[in-house]
Amino acid sequence: MDIFLERLFDGITNGTVYAIMALALVVVFRGTGTINFAQGEMALFTTYIAWWLTTQGVSIWIGALVAAIVGFLLGAVVERTLIRPVRKRNDMATLIVALGLFTGFNALAGLLWNSETKPMDGLFPGGQDDYVGVGGARLYFDALGVWLFVILMIGAVFLLFNRTRLGLNMRAVADNPESAALSGVPTGRILMLGWGLAGTIGSLAGVLVTPLSAQQLSLTTMFPILIYASAAALFGGLDSPIGAVVGGLTIGLLEAMITGYVDFIGGTLPQTAALVVIVAILLFRPTGLFGTRQMERL
Amino acid sequence: MTTMTEKTRRPSAAGERGPRFVIEEGSGAHWAVRVAVPLVVLLLLLAGAGLEPFRVGQLTSVLIFAIAISGLNLATGYTGLLSIGHSAFFGLGAYTTGVLIVKYEVEPLLTLPVAVVICFALGFLVGLPALRIRGLYLALVTLAVGVAFPEIVRRFADLTGGAAGMVIRSRQLAPPEWTGLRLGDRGVFLYWVSAILLVLTLLLVRNLTRSRTGIAMIATRDNELAAAASGVRIASVKTLVFGLSGAITGLAGGLFAMYVGALSPDGSFTLLKSIELITGLFLGGVATLYGPVAGALAVVFVPYWTSDVVSGHVSGILFGAVLILIVFLMPEGVVGRLERTARGIVRIVPRTHPSPTPKPDGSGDSMERDQA
Amino acid sequence: MSLLEVTGLTAGYGQARVLHGLDLTVEPGEVVVVLGANGAGKTTTMRALTALIPHGGTVTFDGAPLDGLNPAQIVGRGVSLVPQGRGTFSHLSVLDNLRVGAALRRDTAEIKADIDRWCEVFPILAARSGQEAGTLSGGEQQMLAVARALMSRPKLLLCDEPSLGLAPKIVSELFSTLGDINREQGTALLLVEQNAELALGLASRVYLLEVGRVVASGDAEGFRADESIRRAYLGL
Numbered sequence: 058m059d060i061f062l063e064r065l066f067d068g069i070t071n072g073t074v075y076a077i078m079a080l081a082l083v084v085v086f087r088g089t090g091t092i093n094f095a096q097g098e099m100a101l102f103t104t105y106i107a108w109w110l111t112t113q114g115v116s117i118w119i120g121a122l123v124a125a126i127v128g129f130l131l132g133a134v135v136e137r138t139l140i141r142p143v144r145k146r147n148d149m150a151t152l153i154v155a156l157g158l159f160t161g162f163n164a165l166a167g168l169l170w171n172s173e174t175k176p177m178d179g180l181f182p183g184g185q186d187d188y189v190g191v192g193g194a195r196l197y198f199d200a201l202g203v204w205l206f207v208i209l210m211i212g213a214v215f216l217l218f219n220r221t222r223l224g225l226n227m228r229a230v231a232d233n234p235e236s237a238a239l240s241g242v243p244t245g246r247i248l249m250l251g252w253g254l255a256g257t258i259g260s261l262a263g264v265l266v267t268p269l270s271a272q273q274l275s276l277t278t279m280f281p282i283l284i285y286a287s288a289a290a291l292f293g294g295l296d297s298p299i300g301a302v303v304g305g306l307t308i309g310l311l312e313a314m315i316t317g318y319v320d321f322i323g324g325t326l327p328q329t330a331a332l333v334v335i336v337a338i339l340l341f342r343p344t345g346l347f348g349t350r351q352m353e354r355l
Numbered sequence: 356m357t358t359m360t361e362k363t364r365r366p367s368a369a370g371e372r373g374p375r376f377v378i379e380e381g382s383g384a385h386w387a388v389r390v391a392v393p394l395v396v397l398l399l400l401l402a403g404a405g406l407e408p409f410r411v412g413q414l415t416s417v418l419i420f421a422i423a424i425s426g427l428n429l430a431t432g433y434t435g436l437l438s439i440g441h442s443a444f445f446g447l448g449a450y451t452t453g454v455l456i457v458k459y460e461v462e463p464l465l466t467l468p469v470a471v472v473i474c475f476a477l478g479f480l481v482g483l484p485a486l487r488i489r490g491l492y493l494a495l496v497t498l499a500v501g502v503a504f505p506e507i508v509r510r511f512a513d514l515t516g517g518a519a520g521m522v523i524r525s526r527q528l529a530p531p532e533w534t535g536l537r538l539g540d541r542g543v544f545l546y547w548v549s550a551i552l553l554v555l556t557l558l559l560v561r562n563l564t565r566s567r568t569g570i571a572m573i574a575t576r577d578n579e580l581a582a583a584a585s586g587v588r589i590a591s592v593k594t595l596v597f598g599l600s601g602a603i604t605g606l607a608g609g610l611f612a613m614y615v616g617a618l619s620p621d622g623s624f625t626l627l628k629s630i631e632l633i634t635g636l637f638l639g640g641v642a643t644l645y646g647p648v649a650g651a652l653a654v655v656f657v658p659y660w661t662s663d664v665v666s667g668h669v670s671g672i673l674f675g676a677v678l679i680l681i682v683f684l685m686p687e688g689v690v691g692r693l694e695r696t697a698r699g700i701v702r703i704v705p706r707t708h709p710s711p712t713p714k715p716d717g718s719g720d721s722m723e724r725d726q727a
Numbered sequence: 728m729s730l731l732e733v734t735g736l737t738a739g740y741g742q743a744r745v746l747h748g749l750d751l752t753v754e755p756g757e758v759v760v761v762l763g764a765n766g767a768g769k770t771t772t773m774r775a776l777t778a779l780i781p782h783g784g785t786v787t788f789d790g791a792p793l794d795g796l797n798p799a800q801i802v803g804r805g806v807s808l809v810p811q812g813r814g815t816f817s818h819l820s821v822l823d824n825l826r827v828g829a830a831l832r833r834d835t836a837e838i839k840a841d842i843d844r845w846c847e848v849f850p851i852l853a854a855r856s857g858q859e860a861g862t863l864s865g866g867e868q869q870m871l872a873v874a875r876a877l878m879s880r881p882k883l884l885l886c887d888e889p890s891l892g893l894a895p896k897i898v899s900e901l902f903s904t905l906g907d908i909n910r911e912q913g914t915a916l917l918l919v920e921q922n923a924e925l926a927l928g929l930a931s932r933v934y935l936l937e938v939g940r941v942v943a944s945g946d947a948e949g950f951r952a953d954e955s956i957r958r959a960y961l962g963l
Contacts, residue, residue: 157678164671241802330500
């Protein structure tokens with residue numbers, strides 16, 4: 058029972074992180090109709106910045122804030138200067154630019170901070186004894202902190218989308234860019250803000266998950282998370298924020314349970330399992346659980 | 356600002372002015388060109404073979420990558436099926452060759468056909484999703500294949516050596532006896548094998564893309580709906596092309612296994628390899644016959660030169676920057692640009708062609724290339 | 728001074744030029760209709776005027792040029808377009824659709840009042856206010872699109888074939904509402920229509936388009952009376 062609970066907790070923790078990363082992907086997709094393959098590596102880069110600040114004696118909370126801001130600027134600048142000029146040309150051009158960013162940001166992080174693994178402070182106390190017992194299982198404070206933080210973030214994003222004018226404009230641009238422009242919505246600025254927002258969300262995901270991850274901060278930390286988040290976003294529906302959250306939790310729990318209980322896959326094929334999910338969804342229900350868009354036409 | 360998707364097709368500079376020299380097919384000049392070109396290629400290859408062993412090795416890897424990128428070009432360039440998963444074909448080819456040589460002591464050259472067949476089968480399978488989805492989503496599927504491959508290699512450690520990797524002893528890579536070459540000549544031997552296979556690959560790609568199938572591929576890329584309405588069997592074109600594309604890249608993988616002699620899942624078969632191949636393709640020129648050769652030169656030599664200066668991360672940054680710059684500055688790639696320039700100077704026209712001035716719509720095969 | 732003054736308007740898609748130097752004017756508070764067959768360039772004119780596609784020639788509105796502005800800025804100047812077909816946000820609620828229409832306005836209380844007013848004019852919108860626009864019928868969506876366009880309080884409302892695909896009864900309702908809006912608010916209307924009879928009933932002046940040029944213009948009464956024009960161009 059307790060081992061099951063611990064796996065459950067693990068699954069939820071990972072799931073929440075996948076959920077917000079998936080949310081970043083969804084925010085970009087709704088606005089631009091693009092999956093930003095570089096989202097993970099951009100987050101990696103800003104997480105490195107947060108880590109570097111902690112080595113300079115700055116609190117990790119300040120580091121996270123800086124990462125969030127840099128993430129926002131990075132996203133906005135990338136959209137304005139690199140994505141917008143080529144987006145209308147075709148899918149391939151956008152994808153190539155994203156691949157370029159993917160490679161470039163990863164290598165840039167490696168160049169600035171070398172490829173050695175770096176232990177990173179968490180936002181929440183992460184000692185051996187910082188836990189509460191739940192049904193014989195240990196629920197660590199750092200995991201609990203991540204849950205709370207993610208719930209707050211998701212709440213904030215939902216408020217933004219559903220209760221603010223900016224959010225309304227973002228939804229309008231995602232729905233029908235032409236009519237949005239004809240209503241006086243500055244579509245260009247909205248897209249830029251959307252990418253910026255995604256950058257912030259991604260950066261926070263990076264800062265949250267890295268201290269909990271077994272491999273800590275290294276050049277390969279974020280890529281698997283991007284893969285799981287893509288699976289989550291596809292599962293929930295690429296244009297649905299609710300779908301991203303449900304998808305993230307589902308993938309996180311599945312991962313924990315499969316790793317724990319299915320011997321053949323065990324700990325050796327986790328990404329492959331997530332990818333099988335991606336392919337299956339693309340083939341059998343391309344809109345995902347909550348999505349509405351027809352993918353074949355895009 | 357918010358214009359709808361407009362398909363603008365710039366008329367090429369050559370298309371407006373017409374070439375300076377026109378060579379008619381079947382004329383003396385045409386024959387001279389047809390004889391001279393292979394001769395020059397042969398001389399270049401001979402010169403390459405005579406270099407010091409290290410250089411021969413570098414050139415061998417250029418030839419191997421040119422084959423790999425040519426394979427990618429079939430799917431991505433000519434048919435518009437973007438693949439981020441070709442590292443898996445490259446790897447599958449390499450491991451097929453490696454496992455057959457090490458575990459079953461098969462003669463190295465004989466492993467290549469096996470690698471080709473297995474990679475064709477995988478390519479065919481990956482091509483199946485392409486029947487339902489395209490663009491970004493297809494890229495996701497290929498990404499899945501690319502990411503899964505190293506994990507699967509690690510999972511089946513009995514066969515592949517797992518994460519520790521697999522070493523092919525150099526004795527097992529000795530040139531066959533009929534060549535009369537000794538073990539020490541295996542570098543030169545592999546160089547010539549790669550060269551011949553590259554030439555064969557290029558001939559195959561050239562003939563394929565000029566055939567009815569080639570037209571069907573390009574039609575599928577440019578407008579799938581219209582192609583289907585014109586009777587192109589989209590399903591068979593896509594799966595066939597993906598199979599062939601995977602097979603050719605797998606062939607390169609097999610050669611690569613012989614070239615490096617040591618395989619590990621995290622070494623040369625990760626997503627980074629896919630990105631390298633894509634960079635090479637776009638830099639050289641999408642949907643051009645010789646683009647992959649130019650791309651392979653860049654992929655091999657640029658990191659080599661830059662790694663003299665600083666660490667390996669610089670080449671990563673460089674790849675990234677080059678990819679983005681290409682999209683912005685030279686969507687047709689180096690070879691595409693050269694071809695366009697060359698057409699302004701010399702053009703070979705069919706014998707019956709009434710006038711060398713091209714039609715106003717800018718006829719000429721490569722005009723159909725995407726502006727990707 | 729005219730409200731809208733268009734001289735030598737050219738536009739097209741890619742290499743294909745559709746408009747070859749088009750001149751037209753709209754006076755303040757006037758209803759003008761542009762008639763023409765399919766492919767004459769009616770929709771292209773509307774899209775060029777609202778900067779959805781680039782144009783050549785000059786467009787002056789309310790004394791200032793519109794050339795070089797983006798669609799949102801043009802809305803800010805007081806020109807609003809009801810585009811052909813789906814002019815709504817299908818995944819947004821009816822209420823949110825109307826709110827987006829007021830994207831450039833900051834007068835929250837007035838926006839509320841306007842939403843109420845248009846819900847009164849188009850009662851169906853009030854009944855469906857919480858529903859996603861995509862679930863409305865074609866006619867209801869067209870009403871929503873018109874209301875959405877009016878939320879920016881335009882001085883000139885452009886309508887691209889508002890009657891397309893609607894039942895005759897709904898079309899005549901819509902046209903009479905458009906007439907009311909014109910009379911009560913003083914909003915000038917520039918309509919593009921294939922339904923000539925109906926449009927001529929509403930308009931005071933007419934332009935007849937053929938392959939990207941104005942081939943005839945005059946007041947609506949004269950057009951309706953002129954037998955040769957009726958037969959040659961209007962198919963009446």
